[in-house]
Amino acid sequence: MSTDPPVVLAVAGTDSGGAAGLAADLATIAAHRAHGACVVTAITAQDTTGVHAVHVPPLDMIDEQIAAVLDDLTVASVKTGMLGSPEVVRLVAERLGHLRLVVDPVLIATSGAVLGDESVRAAYVDHLLPIATVVTPNVEEAAALLGVDGACGFPPEELAARLAAQCGGAGSAGGPAVVVTGGGTTGTCTDWLALLGQTPVALSHPALATENDHGTGCTYSAALASLLAQGIELETACRCAAAYTSQQLALSRRWELGRGRGPIAHVAASHPSH
Ligand SMILES: Nc1ncnc2c1ncn2[C@@H]1O[C@H](COP(=O)(O)OP(=O)(O)OP(=O)(O)O)[C@@H](O)[C@H]1O
């Protein structure tokens, strides 16, 4: 069941610099004309140069936030980002596993900071991925979730197919769809969509040359959750989420914000006239 507008719940961390995490999620959900609810799973002191400190709130406070949202709102889909601890991953699986779940398995930030350690990785594999609707790792995250060396040379489509098989094997109803995202600033970007037992599908679009890409993965997965909440079919939703992400990357291409890797734009593509 869905409401008008549909409610999309973002379960993620904050980025004080406003590029990634909940800042990206809520702006993206609003841009898709959905209503964004949020559960804060981590607070980061972060800017364009890196992640300087992380605080994970007490588990019962995270549980209270989830309970408040579920008690009052009809949630059409959930997007998870940085979860921060294995206990939070398990809690999310327990409380939200019955809903349409887009899991962005955030492990490492663009800046290289570790946002999910080995215990978080293991909790994703054991508890959250098998019950997800869609999982959206980048190549490094897909390799980590499979427990293979990132430099092992598996092509991304094989990572996608193997991860779909790993998650599906452990779970019910065929397991999640897996989208291994493929950023890149030259030529073509290809994301690979894999479903258990099917040949992975290549979803390609032109790459944009930009250094302002902090928050790109969060934007993509929040767009995907919003589109699925509106009843859009999976492959079309993946293509539209990538198109939205590209549009926002194009908007911030020439920005000079901060001293490090700048943000993907969260401003509207067109603005109201005064
Ligand atoms: N420079 C780019 N030009 C066009 N599309 C891009 C570019 N970089 C990433 N994308 C697209 O953005 C989406 C998110 O992919 P990406 O691989 O950047 O996620 P990610 O690595 O998880 O991001 P993040 O590190 O921000 O979490 C995908 O659809 C990808 O193809």
Ligand SMILES: Cc1ncc(COP(=O)(O)O)c(N)n1
């Ligand atoms: C709170 C939070 N969530 C997610 C990311 C990942 O985004 P990116 O890979 O663009 O740094 C981040 N840096 N911070």
